[in-house]
Amino acid sequence: MPPVKTLGDVAARPPTPSRPRRQRGLVPEIVDALATDMREGRLQPGDKLPSESELMNRFEVSRTVVRESISRLQASGLVETRHGVGTFVMAPQEQSNFSIAPEDFATVADVVSLLELRISLESEAASLAAQRRDASNLQNMAAALAAFEASIEESSDAVPSDFQFHMEVARATGNRHFADLMTYLGTMIIPRTRINTASSAPEGRLAYLQRVHSEHQSIYQAINARDAEAARKAMRIHLSNSRERLRRSQPG
Structure with a gap:
């Protein structure tokens, strides 16, 4: 089993370019940014997401907004949370026929x-x-x-x-x-x-x-x-x- 990558490994990759805030809300913006990191390879399957505090600082949002964003990523099958360990990127799954984003x-x-x-x-x-x-x-x-x-x-x-x-x-x-x-x-x-x-x-x-x-x-x-x-x-x-x-x- 390959070693789990740490935040340090992820931090070495260039961050997603900052974009202006969209009117449709902070949670969708964060979900989209993290999903883009996964899609473009800045976050790989098995990588551990940054901590809640780091995400709060990156996006300048509250803890509540970060947690809801993570919940939506979980609901989409993009990440999984291991209690006491952290939240990790999951391998891409076969796209289902029905989805509401x-x-x-x-x-x-x-x-x-x-x-x-x-x-x-x-x-x-x-x-x-x-x-x-x-x-x-x-x-x-x-x-x-x-x-x-x-x-x-x-x-x-x-x-x-x-x-x-x-x-x-x-x-x-x-x-x-x-x-x-x-x-x-x-x-x-x-x-x-x-x-x-x-x-x-x-x-x-x-x-x-x-x-x-x-x-x-x-x-x-x-x-x-x-x-x-x-x-x-x-x-x-x-x-x-x-x-x-x-x-x-x-x-x-």
């Missing part, structure tokens, strides 16, 4: 397209969840709802708890492919991660998030009641409303 969310139209995909998939997931859920599924959904409500009061965008609720619905289907797809998409399925719909909503941030919370509660209540058709309808209404709220939030 961060750059596929550059416009409102892109986000709307994903919502249309979610409407068909998650409506059926909610129906299956109503038929198959168990007590632990309900408990996890209720915890996500409580976290969402708490986030509203804390002036948060409530993205993590929003995603967690949808993730728990997927898990309650008992079909791992629903959960795998949600894991693959991650929090970027929540429009607020790409377009700040909450702050630009005509009714204001608080009323906007309270309405989202009410829609989540309707989904939960239908799943709790084992009403498959009501759960399907509630999820469809929620995601269709998200699509329309997103459209209305944009000028013109």
Whole structure:
């Protein structure tokens, strides 16, 4: 087995030329820069990525941004993290037929397209969840709802708890492919991660998030009641409303 290259080996290679910050966000920029390093050979399979602190200094961003960037690289199969050791570049894998990259969310139209995909998939997931859920599924959904409500009061965008609720619905289907797809998409399925719909909503941030919370509660209540058709309808209404709220939030 060849020796693992160290940061010193990587540092000896010329860095990626600096580029101006793009408007689509810091995380996609860092993901793109590191992926380019891998694609152009500055980072080879088996190389250890620089530490979080080094990446923070290189890109002049927070630790949170660095960690989300690494998470996205992991989700794309480009790196793997070995606990207590570090994060390493993985060998290129055969490209799958289906993929959604961060750059596929550059416009409102892109986000709307994903919502249309979610409407068909998650409506059926909610129906299956109503038929198959168990007590632990309900408990996890209720915890996500409580976290969402708490986030509203804390002036948060409530993205993590929003995603967690949808993730728990997927898990309650008992079909791992629903959960795998949600894991693959991650929090970027929540429009607020790409377009700040909450702050630009005509009714204001608080009323906007309270309405989202009410829609989540309707989904939960239908799943709790084992009403498959009501759960399907509630999820469809929620995601269709998200699509329309997103459209209305944009000028013109």
